[in-house]
Amino acid sequence: MIFAFHIGFLEVSWVDIVDVGLVGILLYQVYKLIHGSIAVNIFLGILALYLVYLIVRAAQMELLAKILGQFMGVGVLAMIILFQPEIRKFLLLIGRSAEFNRGNIFKSLHNWRYGYHDDFDIHQLIEAAKSLKATRTGALIVFSRDMELKFYCETGDWLDAEVNKRLLLSIFHKSSPLHDGAIIVYKGRIKAARCVLPVSENDHLPAHFGLRHRSAIGMSETTDTLVMAVSEETGRLILARNGKFVRGLKLKQVEQKILEYFHNTEPKNWDEIPVEPEPQEPEEVKA
Numbered sequence: 001m002i003f004a005f006h007i008g009f010l011e012v013s014w015v016d017i018v019d020v021g022l023v024g025i026l027l028y029q030v031y032k033l034i035h036g037s038i039a040v041n042i043f044l045g046i047l048a049l050y051l052v053y054l055i056v057r058a059a060q061m062e063l064l065a066k067i068l069g070q071f072m073g074v075g076v077l078a079m080i081i082l083f084q085p086e087i088r089k090f091l092l093l094i095g096r097s098a099e100f101n102r103g104n105i106f107k108s109l110h111n112w113r114y115g116y117h118d119d120f121d122i123h124q125l126i127e128a129a130k131s132l133k134a135t136r137t138g139a140l141i142v143f144s145r146d147m148e149l150k151f152y153c154e155t156g157d158w159l160d161a162e163v164n165k166r167l168l169l170s171i172f173h174k175s176s177p178l179h180d181g182a183i184i185v186y187k188g189r190i191k192a193a194r195c196v197l198p199v200s201e202n203d204h205l206p207a208h209f210g211l212r213h214r215s216a217i218g219m220s221e222t223t224d225t226l227v228m229a230v231s232e233e234t235g236r237l238i239l240a241r242n243g244k245f246v247r248g249l250k251l252k253q254v255e256q257k258i259l260e261y262f263h264n265t266e267p268k269n270w271d272e273i274p275v276e277p278e279p280q281e282p283e284e285v286k287a
Contacts, residue, residue: 046078046079049068049071050072052068053065053068053069053071053072056068057069120163120185120187120188120262121163121164122255122258122259123255124163124164124165124168125141125163125165125168125258126251126254126255127165128164128165128168128169129228129230129237129251129254130251131165131169132168132169132172132230132235133230133235133236133237134235135235136231136232136233136234136235137169137172137173137174137230137232137235138172138179138212138230138231138232139168139172139228139229139230140181140182140183140197140212140215140216140227140228140229140230141168141182141183141185141227141228141229142182142183142184142185142195142197142219142225142226142227143185143225143226143227143228143258143261143262144184144185144186144223144224144225145224145225145226145261145262145264146224147186147223147224147225148186148191149184149186149191149223149225152182152184152192152195152196152197152219152223153184153191153192153195154192155181155195155196156178156181156182156183156184156192156193156194156195156196157178157192157193157194158191158192159183159190159191159192159193160189160190160191161189161190162188162189162190163185163188163189163190167190168183168190171183171190171193177194178193178194179194180194181193181194181195181196181197182194182195182196182197182215182216182219182227183195197215197216197218197219197227198215198218198219198221198222199211199214199215199218200214200215200217200218200221200243201218202217202221202243205217210231212229212231212232213229213231213238213245215229216228216229216238216240216245217240217243217244217245219240220240220241220242220243220244220245221242221243225241226239226240226241226257226258226261227239227240227241228240228254228258236248237249237254239254239257241261241266
């Protein structure tokens with residue numbers, strides 16, 4: 001084995017350098033994954049307990065080391081249970097990057113060559129969004145490119161209807177029995193309405209964000225979707241993607257973002273969209 005350099009009695013090889021570098025990248029990705037959620041506190045608590053266990057074992061405190069060792073013995077199982085949402089997000093992130101699914105590869109090649117052909121009239125949606133904003137009607141719309149999201153569809157009512165302005169306005173009208181919850185759009189059709197979405201646990205979201213906005217961001221955290229939310233109090237619109245959100249977009253920009261998502265031509269900086277600072281006065285009390 002070829003050694004890179006020596007530090008005292010330690011012999012450091014190129015394999016060791018690569019090993020440390022990969023561990024550093026892995027820890028950084030884990031930090032990005034749990035940053036801003038309650039999982040950070042749980043992770044720090046487990047880490048502190050493990051450090052105490054190492055100190056106790058080094059000090060040869062047999063009884064205390066044995067007790068703490070029992071906790072460490074089930075540590076992997078406990079972490080799987082406690083970090084189930086974060087592990088799911090991590091695996092989803094790997095799945096997005098790998099894209100080994102043969103159907104997705106063929107679909108991507110088809111879209112690249114022939115363009116996006118799903119029966120989806122984006123202008124109907126934008127016109128509906130314009131009316132929703134003008135009348136301050138709350139709305140929550142999930143766009144899915146590759147997944148039918150059956151689990152979330154089953155929490156609501158199945159529709160399987162085409163996307164058009166009149167139907168969208170009817171669903172989200174305040175007197176409609178379907179206006180609570182979200183609609184899911186897949187392959188150019190509204191698959192279901194009144195769907196229940198996961199709520200984001202991000203502690204850094206603006207305090208005036210209500211359940212509608214937090215559900216939009218939570219859904220984008222756990223699935224490969226683009227989510228649009230319209231505030232019931234102010235009529236303002238946000239788009240959520242990969243746990244980030246952007247607001248203050250004009251309808252033409254909203255249309256562009258949706259088309260980029262469906263065409264799989266999103267800019268690489270989607271994950272780096274900065275969270276805007278909170279306004280001086282609350283924009284909304286609830287969503």
